[in-house]
Amino acid sequence: MKYNVQIKVMPLKDLLDPQGKAVMGSLQNLGLQGVQDVRIGKHITLQIDANTESEARNVAEDAAKKLLANPVMEFYEIEMVN
Amino acid sequence: MKYNVQIKVMPLKDLLDPQGKAVMGSLQNLGLQGVQDVRIGKHITLQIDANTESEARNVAEDAAKKLLANPVMEFYEIEMVN
Numbered sequence: 001m002k003y004n005v006q007i008k009v010m011p012l013k014d015l016l017d018p019q020g021k022a023v024m025g026s027l028q029n030l031g032l033q034g035v036q037d038v039r040i041g042k043h044i045t046l047q048i049d050a051n052t053e054s055e056a057r058n059v060a061e062d063a064a065k066k067l068l069a070n071p072v073m074e075f076y077e078i079e080m081v082n
Numbered sequence: 083m084k085y086n087v088q089i090k091v092m093p094l095k096d097l098l099d100p101q102g103k104a105v106m107g108s109l110q111n112l113g114l115q116g117v118q119d120v121r122i123g124k125h126i127t128l129q130i131d132a133n134t135e136s137e138a139r140n141v142a143e144d145a146a147k148k149l150l151a152n153p154v155m156e157f158y159e160i161e162m163v164n
Contacts, residue, residue: 067112
């Protein structure tokens with residue numbers, strides 16, 4: 001069965017995010033009011049063929065740990081979409 | 083009040099995603115089975131100070147349209163997190 005897995009990879013909360021800071025500056029220059037913080041990460045969609053949902057989740061965990069996220073600078077969250 | 087808004091910006095479904103293809107190749111080289119498609123986009127977290135939730139959503143829509151997403155190549159989805 002095919003599972004659609006969403007992985008969000010974001011910079012750790014304690015780290016500066018220069019890309020986010022730059023975007024926040026641009027939003028203010030565009031005149032958008034009220035934006036107080038911007039953080040930018042990656043969003044990865046995997047389509048995984050597996051027998052069970054937990055098997056698909058394990059593959060996604062492996063992918064995130066081994067390749068997609070750098071634990072020194074980033075954390076990840078995995079979400080299964082039916 | 084402060085609203086936490088998540089914006090997902092992904093390459094349009096009809097377009098090739100070379101970054102995703104490269105990651106899929108790497109996952110296969112790592113021995114992960116069953117991954118059939120990978121697409122990679124951006125995940126942006128905004129903290130918005132606004133009076134109402136719909137006001138915060140409007141700011142996020144503006145930000146996505148004017149700066150964060152390129153409609154020729156990308157689509158976006160906005161999600162409010164209480």
